[in-house]
Amino acid sequence: MEMATQNPIQHFSTDQLNHLQDQLNGMHLPWLAERRQHALSRFIETGFPGRKHEEWRYTPTRDIEKHDFKPVTSPTLVDTNVILKHQISNALTLVFVDGFFQPDLSRIDTSALPVTVTNLASALDQFPDLVETHLDSINQNHHGFCYLNSAFFNDGLFVHIPEFTALDIPIHVIHAGSTSDAMISTRNLVIAEQDSSCHIIETWISNDTPRLTNSVTEMIAADNARIEMNNIQDQGNNSYHISTTWSQLANSAQLTHHGFNFGGQLVRNDINTLLGNNAKCRHSGLTVTRHNQHIDNHLRIEHLYPEASSQVLYKNIADDKSRAVFQGCIVVHKDAQQTDSNMSNPNLLLSNDAIINTKPQLQIDADDVQCAHGVTVGELEQSALFFLRSRGLDEHTARNILTFAFANETIQDITSTELKSMVLDKLLTHFPQSAIRVDWL
Amino acid sequence: MLDIQNLHATVNDKPILNGINLQVNAGEVHAIMGPNGSGKSTTAYVLAGRDGYDVNQGHISFEGKNLLDMEPEIRTRAGLFLGFQYPVEIPGVSNMYMLKAALNAIRMHRGEGELDAIDFLQLVKQKARELNIDEKFLYRDVNVGFSGGEKKRNEILQMAMLEPKLVVLDEIDSGLDIDALKVVADGINALRSPERAFVIVTHYKRLLDYIQPDFVHVLSEGRIVKSGNISLADELEEQGYGWIETAPTGTDG
Numbered sequence: 001m002e003m004a005t006q007n008p009i010q011h012f013s014t015d016q017l018n019h020l021q022d023q024l025n026g027m028h029l030p031w032l033a034e035r036r037q038h039a040l041s042r043f044i045e046t047g048f049p050g051r052k053h054e055e056w057r058y059t060p061t062r063d064i065e066k067h068d069f070k071p072v073t074s075p076t077l078v079d080t081n082v083i084l085k086h087q088i089s090n091a092l093t094l095v096f097v098d099g100f101f102q103p104d105l106s107r108i109d110t111s112a113l114p115v116t117v118t119n120l121a122s123a124l125d126q127f128p129d130l131v132e133t134h135l136d137s138i139n140q141n142h143h144g145f146c147y148l149n150s151a152f153f154n155d156g157l158f159v160h161i162p163e164f165t166a167l168d169i170p171i172h173v174i175h176a177g178s179t180s181d182a183m184i185s186t187r188n189l190v191i192a193e194q195d196s197s198c199h200i201i202e203t204w205i206s207n208d209t210p211r212l213t214n215s216v217t218e219m220i221a222a223d224n225a226r227i228e229m230n231n232i233q234d235q236g237n238n239s240y241h242i243s244t245t246w247s248q249l250a251n252s253a254q255l256t257h258h259g260f261n262f263g264g265q266l267v268r269n270d271i272n273t274l275l276g277n278n279a280k281c282r283h284s285g286l287t288v289t290r291h292n293q294h295i296d297n298h299l300r301i302e303h304l305y306p307e308a309s310s311q312v313l314y315k316n317i318a319d320d321k322s323r324a325v326f327q328g329c330i331v332v333h334k335d336a337q338q339t340d341s342n343m344s345n346p347n348l349l350l351s352n353d354a355i356i357n358t359k360p361q362l363q364i365d366a367d368d369v370q371c372a373h374g375v376t377v378g379e380l381e382q383s384a385l386f387f388l389r390s391r392g393l394d395e396h397t398a399r400n401i402l403t404f405a406f407a408n409e410t411i412q413d414i415t416s417t418e419l420k421s422m423v424l425d426k427l428l429t430h431f432p433q434s435a436i437r438v439d440w441l
Numbered sequence: 442m443l444d445i446q447n448l449h450a451t452v453n454d455k456p457i458l459n460g461i462n463l464q465v466n467a468g469e470v471h472a473i474m475g476p477n478g479s480g481k482s483t484t485a486y487v488l489a490g491r492d493g494y495d496v497n498q499g500h501i502s503f504e505g506k507n508l509l510d511m512e513p514e515i516r517t518r519a520g521l522f523l524g525f526q527y528p529v530e531i532p533g534v535s536n537m538y539m540l541k542a543a544l545n546a547i548r549m550h551r552g553e554g555e556l557d558a559i560d561f562l563q564l565v566k567q568k569a570r571e572l573n574i575d576e577k578f579l580y581r582d583v584n585v586g587f588s589g590g591e592k593k594r595n596e597i598l599q600m601a602m603l604e605p606k607l608v609v610l611d612e613i614d615s616g617l618d619i620d621a622l623k624v625v626a627d628g629i630n631a632l633r634s635p636e637r638a639f640v641i642v643t644h645y646k647r648l649l650d651y652i653q654p655d656f657v658h659v660l661s662e663g664r665i666v667k668s669g670n671i672s673l674a675d676e677l678e679e680q681g682y683g684w685i686e687t688a689p690t691g692t693d694g
Contacts, residue, residue, distance in 0.1 A: 382492065387529045390489050391543035391599065392517040392550070401542065405533025405582075 009043075009071075009148075020071050024154050025121035031132055032124070039141065039150030048144045056143070058325045058357050059268050059296050064240050069183040069212040071152055075100040076179040078207070083176055086203050088418055091172035092117050094157055098177040099184035099213075101155050115167050115198075116160040120187055123158035130160065134191055138246040138274065139218050145242045149216045153187035156215075161196035163222070170199045170416065180209040188217040192225035192253075199228040201419060204263075208236040217245045221253035221279075228256040230419060234263040234426050237291070244270040249279035249308075258414060259285035259297065259314075260423050262430040267295040275301065275308035275336075285314040286410040288430050289322035289354070296325040299343075303336035303366075312343040315410050317403060318354035325357045328373070334365040343373040348380070348406050350399075404428075442467050442504055442638050443488075443607055449498035449663075450480075450487050457483045459663035460499070465607070468635040472649050473642045474674065475660035476682040481642040482526060484660070485611040488640070489523035490516055503607065517543075518550035520606030524596040524613050531583040536595065539583050540565055544602055568601045571631065573624050590621030597628035608632070609640045614648040626651030646674045 009017060017040060026032045048064065049056040075098035083095055083105055094117075095105035101119040110117050116127070123131050141147055157173045177184060192198055204213065213235070221227050227247070235241055241264045247255050253276060261267055273281050287295045301310045316324035324347070332339045347356040360373040380402045388398035407427055414420040443465040450458040457480045465471055475481050486494045488501065490513035501508040508516060517523075531539070545555045556564070569576060574594055584592050593613055600608055610629070614622055629639065629652055641654060649657070649671060657673040658665045661682070667673065 381529075383529050384531050386491050386513065387525070387531070388539070388543075389513040390491075390517055390523050390525075391539065392514050392546040392603070393542055394514050394546070395512070397542070397546075398514075401534055401538075402531070405531055408533040 020073075021151065023073060024152065026124035026128075029124060029128055029132070035136065036151050039147045040152075042141070043144055043147035043151055046144045046147060053143075055298065055327070058323075058327075060266065060294060063266055064212060067181065067210055067212070067240070069181055069210075069240075072098055072179050072182040072184070075102075075177070078176050078178045080105060082205065083174055086174055086205060086422070088170060088172045088201060088416075088422070091170040091201070093172045093174065094119060095174045095176065096155065096186065098179045098182055099154055099175075099186050113167065114162055114165055116158065117167075117171050118158050120156040120158045120189060121154070123160075123189070127160070130191070131158070131189065134218070134220055135187075135189055137218070138220065138248045139216055139244070140246070140272075145214050146216055146244055149185045149187060149214050149244070152183070152185040153216065154185065156187040157190070157200070157202075158188075159190040159192075159198060159200070161192045161198050161225075163193040163195055165193075165196045167196075167198045170201055170419075172201045172203070175202070175204045175213065177206045177211060177213070178209055179211065181211070183212045184214065186213070186215045188215070190217070190219040190227060192219070192221045192227050194222040195224045196222075197226040199416075201230045202232070204231075204233045204235050204241065206235040206239050206263075208238050210238040210240075211235075212240045213242070215241075215243045217243070219245070219247040219255070221247070221249045221255060223251045224253060225250070226254045228415070230258045230414065231260065231269075232423060232426065233259075233261045233267060233269075234430070236263060237265055237293070239264045239267075241267045243268070245272065247273045247281070248276075249274065249281060250276045251305075252276075252278045254279065255281040257281070257283045258410070259283070259287075260410075260426065261285070261287040261295045261297070262426050264295065265293060267293075268298070269296070270298045271300070273299075273301045273310070275303050275305070275310065277305040278307040279305075280309045282311045283314070284312070284410050284413050286407055286427070287314070287316045287324050288319075288407070288427065289317070289324045290319045290430065291322060292320070293322040294325070295323075297327070299328040301328075301330050301341070303330070303332045303339045303341065306336055307338045308336065309340040310342075312345075313410065313413075314345050315407065316345075316347045316356055316358075317350065317407060318347070318356055319350040321351070321353040323355040323357070327359045327361070329361040329363065330371060330373070332362075332364040332366050332369050332371065336366050337368045339366060339369040339371065341369070341371040345373075345375045346406070347375070347377040348403065349377060350380070350403065443640070444502045445499070446501070447499040448484075448487065448496065448501065450483060450494055450496045452483060452494055457663050458487065461660075461663070461665055463658065463665060465638045465640060467606075467638055469656065470633065470639040470641065470652060470654040471656045471658060472652075472654040472674065473640060473658050473660055473665075474644070474677060479660040480663040481660055482611050483663075485523060485609050485640075485642055488516075488521065488609050489513055514546070517603070517605075518547050522600050522603055522605035522608050524593075524600060524608065524610040526612040526615060528584050528592040528596055530585045530587075532585050534583050535580055536583050537565070537579045540579075540599065540602055543599065547603055565602065568598055572598050572601065572628050574598055589616035590618060593617055593621065593625055594628070597625055601628060601632060604632075606636065607638050607640070609642070611642045612644060613641070614643055614645060622648060623651065646678045649674050
């Protein structure tokens with residue numbers, strides 16, 4: 001495999017790299033130190049995936065290599081008002097700045113609750129065995145960014161919900177940052193035991209300094225457990241964001257995953273879901289790209305056992321000279337009879353220079369399944385535009401309303417009213433035009 | 442109010458309107474009838490300013506202004522309203538939002554300022570009640586999942602909300618059962634006033650029985666070939682359009 005021409009660690013000697021790793025949380029645990037060293041050597045072998053990898057052919061990882069991103073050893077503090085503005089009331093909140101946990105800005109008092117919600121570094125101290133058992137149990141480290149994350153992750157979210165426990169209040173993770181040229185590796189681990197449930201929100205914000213955020217999330221749902229995950233990525237326009245999510249659903253477990261992508265220069269989300277018997281997953285997403293943004297969503301859902309269902313609705317809106325990519329692959333293994341799967345990817349092009357790449361795939365090795373997929377790429381409908389103009393709305397507003405209407409379906413999917421209005425605000429800020437009246441909605 | 446002079450229009454370079462002349466004064470109700478392909482809907486779309494309907498000869502003045510110079514939204518703000526034969530569905534936009542956006546755009550144009558949320562709600566609920574429209578339709582996406590009759594009643598609701606000066610209805614009666622037709626006709630009659638004029642495009646006489654227009658025009662091959670009163674509609678009902686098409690160009694209304 002070809003070695004990347006430049007990557008975040010190329011200027012470091014082996015001693016320096018070992019020294020960097022020694023400063024990471026949890027290095028007192030031999031198993032973790034060993035895994036990190038192994039991952040580092042794997043990364044040095046593979047580098048970043050590039051155009052020659054079929055799964056990465058649309059993702060211009062070379063743009064990352066043009067920068068000189070480096071691991072950071074301490075955060076640059078950010079305006080706390082920006083963070084407070086993103087808080088969700090009543091949520092357990094964990095704030096990370098440049099990947100470093102900020103206890104003063106966080107709110108995670110769970111003393112009255114029979115659950116563990118904390119940062120991963122604390123969990124490595126308090127529950128090392130639990131972390132050792134589950135960490136990397138489903139992450140398959142299938143590309144260079146994952147190796148890089150495994151080698152350098154310092155902190156992240158840790159959730160453990162015991163069996164027969166429903167955590168009703170949401171868990172909100174806010175990632176903020178402002179250190180220029182920082183490479184930030186974060187790791188989340190969510191364990192939902194049998195018949196438990198939790199609801200997680202992850203918000204990514206940053207200023208306009210160049211940065212690379214590389215996140216890996218593992219979510220493990222035991223029998224009948226239910227996890228809802230909402231990702232809101234709204235980083236600055238020089239942010240490079242790579243996110244890999246692995247979810248494993250045991251018998252009759254359920255996952256609802258919403259991915260909203262508005263910010264970032266280059267964003268790549270890999271979402272991998274493994275389905276057990278009668279498990280259900282629903283993935284919905286909205287991506288809005290403008291200027292010369294590139295946002296790439298890759299879903300891979302594996303039906304391993306019978307009677308599971310997967311529903312995918314990913315919408316892209318691309319304006320200016322931006323590009324949005326969707327690749328969705330549903331794999332139905334030979335034992336996964338009575339699979340029910342539906343994947344839909346509607347795309348809206350707002351400019352002649354914008355690009356949409358979409359590649360839905362079905363790999364079916366069972367014979368008794370229901371699998372459907374649909375892709376559309378189109379512009380705003382002329383008849384609807386004329387209708388709105390004939391009702392007195394100027395063309396600009398009419399285009400705006402129709403674009404909003406296209407996006408709205410994915411936002412209406414959000415159950416929490418507060419989160420819904422937060423995402424709505426984000427959408428309207430990043431909107432191609434700006435005439436939608438929120439107070440009328 | 443409306444003065445159409447020698448209007449010629451093409452669609453995809455095909456001549457559809459071949460010299461229409463029509464004068465409509467405030468308070469009048471004009472019906473335009475005619476066989477399929479005679480140019481009825483084209484006339485309505487040309488009045489509303491739809492792209493793809495190219496006027497290559499003639500003039501239309503609306504309250505003394507050149508209508509053809511105006512963008513579609515400017516025509517509406519100036520007081521023209523088109524009721525569609527096939528109302529479009531807009532998933533993701535609620536009826537309420539569309540009505541509020543439309544009404545406020547027009548009010549701003551008139552210098553009246555936006556209607557506040559409470560007054561708007563009161564107004565729209567009252568109009569919906571008058572048109573026998575279930576309140577829940579207001580909160581549904583524009584025309585999505587509406588039956589044919591519900592879509593047409595929704596057009597009448599928009600008309601009632603926007604209070605236009607000149608109403609152009611394009612086959613508002615197509616696809617309506619008798620009950621829905623009565624509701625639509627009542628909606629139109631309720632808006633009749635000495636200040637307001639109507640141009641009603643229709644295939645059938647049954648709507649006209651409820652509305653009793655002042656003038657009936659017959660359109661054929663892009664021209665008005667005969668004009669008269671409601672009795673002309675009766676003649677058409679009895680004899681069809683065959684006798685008209687062979688008739689020489691008639692007087693204009």
